[in-house]
Amino acid sequence: MIRRFDRFCCIDWSGATGAFQPGIAVAICEKDGPPALIAPSARHWSREEVSRWLLAQDGMLVGFDFSASLPFADHGAFFPGWPESPADARALWASIDRMAAHEPHLGVSAIVDHAEIARHFRRHGGRTGDRFGRGIGRLRVTERAAQAMGLAPSSSFNLVGAAQVGKASLAGMRLLHRLDGRIPVWPFDPVPASGPLIVEIYTSLAARAAGVARGRSKLRDGETLDTALAALRSPPHAALIDYDDHRTDALLGAAWLRRAASDPLLWHPSALTPSLARTEGWTFGIG
Template sequence: MNRFDRFLAIDWSGAMGERQRGIQIAYLDIEAGTGPVLMRLPDAKNWGRVVIKNLLMKLARADRRTLVGLDFCFSVPWPEEGPLPEGEAPLDRVEELWDLVENICSGEAHYYAGPAIRSMESAFAPYILCDRYRGDEFRFDRFRETESQLSPKPASIYHCMGAKQIGPGSFAGMRMFHALRAVNDHRIAIWPFDPIEDANVVLCEMYPSLFYQMAGLKRAYDHETIQNTLAYFHSGSPPRMSIQDEADAVISVAALRALAADPTLFSDPRRVAAAQREGWIFGLAPS
C-alpha cells in the first residue's frame, strides 16, 4: 500500500526576485484518482520560494502525508577531505552546509543565493565557473555520488553558466532548507538525511530527466513525449501546458506517485555512506 496520500512535484528556480515564472508545481491526490494537476495561486501570480516554504509548513500541519519532489541539488560533492577548499572551516553535517550558504547569502531576500556563486569571497568560489570568474579548482567532473550514477551526467552544481546551470537554484534551495530547519518542525523530513516514517511531509530530490529516461525517452516538450511518459507511469491525461517547466513538473509528479510504492527506493540509498551528506536523487537505485 502506498504510504502517501498526495504528491507534489516542484520545478524550481534560482532566479532573483520575489516570484519566479520558472517555479511550477504539479499535484496528484490518491483519492481523486485523476491525472496530474498544475497548481496555481489564487492571485494568478507566479510562485516564489518563500511562498513554497510556507506551503510546505501548511502541508505539515495537515492530517495527510505528502511526498514532495524538488528539482535542485540538496547538497554538494563531499569527498573525504570535506566539501570546501583547503583553508576553509571543515563541515561535518549537511545542516552545517546549509548554515554556511545562509551566512553567505543572508543579505539577500527571497532565498536568492547569488553571493554563494558570483562573489569571489564565497567559500565555494574556487570550485565555481560563472559569468564573473572561473575558480582555480573548478572541474567539470565534480559530481556527487548520486550524479555519478546517471548517464548522461547532469551539469555539476558548480557549473553556473548557461541554460542548464543548477547551482543558483540549488543554493537557493539550501537557504530554504535552513529556514525549515530553524522552524524545527519534526513533521517535515528532508530525505535521505532524516527518517521519514513519522513525517507528514517528506521532501526528496528529483531529476526530471531521469523520469523521461525511465520511459525510454528524452526530455522534451511535445504531446507524444508527454503522453508516452505519463502512460509509462500509469498516469492520466496531462493538463493544458505551455512551457517545459510545466511538463517537467507534470511528468515528475506522476513518477513520484508510481515510484513511491517501492520502499527500497527510500531505504537502499540511505545505506550509501555518501548519501548522508550529499543527498540522493529519488528513483535512482544505487548500483
C-alpha cells in the same frame, strides 16, 4: 515495510534573481487520477510562497529538482582547503543561509561571489575557480551513479550554461535550512510515519522512465505530455493554456514520483552510506 503516501508533489525550482519566478512550477497528484498544477497567488510563484505552501501540507511526498547538497566524498570536504568548510549538509545549509541572509527572496549572489567559495565555482565571464576540478567539475556519489545509468547530471559547482543547476541548488539549500525541523528531508532524516517528506529528484529520470528519448526530455506540448503520462500509467492532464518545460516537468515528475515511491529498492540504494546521508545526500530514484 515502506510508507504509503496519499499525495505526491513535484516542484520545478529556480535560482534566478528576483521576487517572482516564471521557472517555478508546482504539480500534485493523488493516489489516483491525473497530475494537476497548483496556481500561485500571483502570476508566478515566489520561493517564499513555496515555503509557506509546503508548511501547510500534510501527508505529502514532495520532490524538488535541485541538489540538496554539494560534493563531499571526493575530497572529504565541501570546500577542501578552507578551514570554515561545513562538516555536514545541515551545517552547509545554515552556512549558505547565513552568508546570504541580507539577500531577499532566498537569493544567493553573495555565495557565488564569496572570496573563498568562488574558487570552487565555474562562473560567467570565463571565471573558473582554481578548485573547480576537471571537465564538468566535481560530482556527488549519487551523480556518478546517475551517469552510470546513462543520465547526464551537472555539477552543482557549475553556474554556466543551460544545464547549470548551481544557483537553483544553493537557493534550495537556503529553503531547506528554513524548513529544517519542520519538514524532514530524505535521506538526511528518516522517513516519518506521517506528515510531509521532501526528496531530491531528477526530472530527466522521470522523462526516461516515461519513455522519452534521451535529449528530448523537455516536453512543450500536451499531446507529448499525455503520451509520457500514459507510460507511467497516469490519466491525461487537463489541457493548459500555455505549455513550457517547467510546467510539464512538474506534471510528469509528480506522476513519476507516485509510481516510484512504492519501489522499496529506491528507498535503499546500495551505495548510500550513513556518511553520505549526512553529507551529500542522494537523488531519489537513482539505484
